[in-house]
Amino acid sequence: xxxxxxxxxxxxxxxxxxxxxxxxxxxxxxxxxxxxxxxxxxxxxxxxxxxxxxxxxxxxxxxxxxxxxxxxxxxxxxxxxxxxxxxxxxxxxxxxxxxxxxxxxxxxxxxxxxxxxxxxxxxxxxxxxxxxxxxxxxxxxxxxxxxxxxxxxxxxxxxxxxxxxxxxxxxxxxxxxxxxxxxxxxxxxxxxxxxxxxxxxxxxxxxxxxxxxxxxxxxxxxxxxxxxxxxxxxxxxxxxxxxxxxxxxxxxxxxxxxxxxxxxxxxxxxxxxxxxxxxxxxxxxxxxxxxxxx
Amino acid sequence: xxxxxxxxxxxxxxxxxxxxxxxxxxxxxxxxxxxxxxxxxxxxxxxxxxxxxxxxxxxxxxxxxxxxxxxxxxxxxxxxxxxxxxxxxxxxxxxxxxxxxxxxxxxxxxxxxxxxxxxxxxxxxxxxxxxxxxxxxxxxxxxxxxxxxxxxxxxxxxxxxxxxxxxxxxxxxxxxxxxxxxxxxxxxxxxxxxxxxxxxxxxxxxxxxxxxxxxxxxxxxxxxxxxxxxxxxxxxxxxxxxxxxxxxxxxxxxxxxxxxxxxxxxxxxxxxxxxxxxxxxxxxxxxxxxxxxxxxxxxxxxxxxxxxxxxxxxx
Numbered sequence: 001x002x003x004x005x006x007x008x009x010x011x012x013x014x015x016x017x018x019x020x021x022x023x024x025x026x027x028x029x030x031x032x033x034x035x036x037x038x039x040x041x042x043x044x045x046x047x048x049x050x051x052x053x054x055x056x057x058x059x060x061x062x063x064x065x066x067x068x069x070x071x072x073x074x075x076x077x078x079x080x081x082x083x084x085x086x087x088x089x090x091x092x093x094x095x096x097x098x099x100x101x102x103x104x105x106x107x108x109x110x111x112x113x114x115x116x117x118x119x120x121x122x123x124x125x126x127x128x129x130x131x132x133x134x135x136x137x138x139x140x141x142x143x144x145x146x147x148x149x150x151x152x153x154x155x156x157x158x159x160x161x162x163x164x165x166x167x168x169x170x171x172x173x174x175x176x177x178x179x180x181x182x183x184x185x186x187x188x189x190x191x192x193x194x195x196x197x198x199x200x201x202x203x204x205x206x207x208x209x210x211x212x213x214x215x216x217x218x219x220x221x222x223x224x225x226x227x228x229x230x231x232x233x234x235x236x237x238x239x240x241x242x243x244x245x246x247x248x249x250x251x252x253x254x255x256x257x258x259x260x261x262x263x264x265x266x267x268x269x270x271x272x273x274x275x276x277x278x279x280x281x282x283x284x285x286x287x288x289x290x291x292x293x294x
Numbered sequence: 295x296x297x298x299x300x301x302x303x304x305x306x307x308x309x310x311x312x313x314x315x316x317x318x319x320x321x322x323x324x325x326x327x328x329x330x331x332x333x334x335x336x337x338x339x340x341x342x343x344x345x346x347x348x349x350x351x352x353x354x355x356x357x358x359x360x361x362x363x364x365x366x367x368x369x370x371x372x373x374x375x376x377x378x379x380x381x382x383x384x385x386x387x388x389x390x391x392x393x394x395x396x397x398x399x400x401x402x403x404x405x406x407x408x409x410x411x412x413x414x415x416x417x418x419x420x421x422x423x424x425x426x427x428x429x430x431x432x433x434x435x436x437x438x439x440x441x442x443x444x445x446x447x448x449x450x451x452x453x454x455x456x457x458x459x460x461x462x463x464x465x466x467x468x469x470x471x472x473x474x475x476x477x478x479x480x481x482x483x484x485x486x487x488x489x490x491x492x493x494x495x496x497x498x499x500x501x502x503x504x505x506x507x508x509x510x511x512x513x514x515x516x517x518x519x520x521x522x523x524x525x526x527x528x529x530x531x532x533x534x535x536x537x538x539x540x541x542x543x544x545x546x547x548x549x550x551x552x553x554x555x556x557x558x559x560x561x562x563x564x565x566x567x568x569x570x571x572x573x574x575x576x577x578x579x580x581x582x583x584x585x586x587x588x589x590x591x592x593x594x595x596x597x598x599x600x601x602x603x604x605x606x607x608x609x
Contacts, residue, residue, distance in 0.1 A: 132312040139547030274434035
């Protein structure tokens, strides 16, 4: 029988670049573990309505009952099932983090592109506004906004999203300034390509990797901020569960000492989520860095 | 050099003006101050009289200018709850906050700088990974949760440290008492500072370790220790200056939550109470103060950076 030798099909440069990134990413064992963990948590959060044993907002047992066969993680101060609330709370926390990151990244990318590419007075104006917003301590601005607008799921997403864009804007602007001097952008300009095409089809794709890396850290921060705000009662409001507001009563001594199921699960999940997202972001940074020699 | 400093200050001025506008905008978004002062049971006429008295019948840009004029004279308004001058309130609360923030900054950097340098020297070794992983853990623990865990461990379980306040009630405090009260809040703030800065110091150090002049120093054969401590460290300190400037907003924000949890009697606790009580003149005053401090800190670090680093260009 004729044996066919495997032929190396030349792949497109983009393909090998992506594969190179993937290969370098897979070398970070912690990041791979984090990715699997995050994927699992996201899956559990999405499937919450299917797998949660109880309705998260219904009273299904006694107040603050210890974990038992009926309630794997016990019940909270109002007698609601902690495991069900944990699943739904993760859903809300991930949603807030993701949407806030999406909003701030889109705003930041657009402003950064405009600022870096067009320069001149537009750049001046955008960068000074960025300076102004960055001068206010982030948490303070978020807290004040949360005090002015009613706390709630949509508002907390909007607040976090609209406060956290300056970092992305600066990052994108810097990258655009560097890319504008490259030969491929210059040749596109000489060829008379429309500005919109150059911005979105030449410059933007080449700055996607650093934006993604930055977005992961914003994602982790947004989850932490949502938790802090909801813990203080200024974020996601009850009865909707979020990882932060599940810790609401945790500062009381009785809960801290004798009812650990009310604070350990939610607290550790927040830390693990933020940690795994940060690990993934760091591995991405390393994998996407063209000067990396590893 | 002189031109650079002047230019940097000229750029900061419109930003400062913008900050006052944002601050004023926050107040406007918060709603009608008259209703907040007077409450719901006041006749329309009385409200109108009061509006004219306070100048609230004028267009908003006039009101803004009036407010700005007052601001320039150091008048930040009065609290809606305690009827104290906001500037006096800030003055009496700023001491404990500066103490807390300053100590946390020093402790945080005292962890981050050696750890970052250690990590860079041992790049890609187990020790490096251990330090970097720890820094990620520090970054990923929410401050309020770390505070709860510390209270659980050191106050509830071990009974070593007081859970809140600045001094023990009923005593006049004393140095040791204040130190004991500071340990936990400082730990929370320092962990977040160290966590976010170790990798920054590490990469600054790595960049220098790969530079040509360091290769020259190595080639001279003066020994590893002297290369690192004499040549690399001094140059690595330059980017670290900017780190300090970058910490100010984080510290301000962090201290709000930390002071609230540990009932530390500073600006953060005052701010948090003002936010919870919707006391807008106080909120505005603190926002403005912190933004101006951050702006000034950025300005100073930029100028310091230019002074220290001979290679920076001044235009």
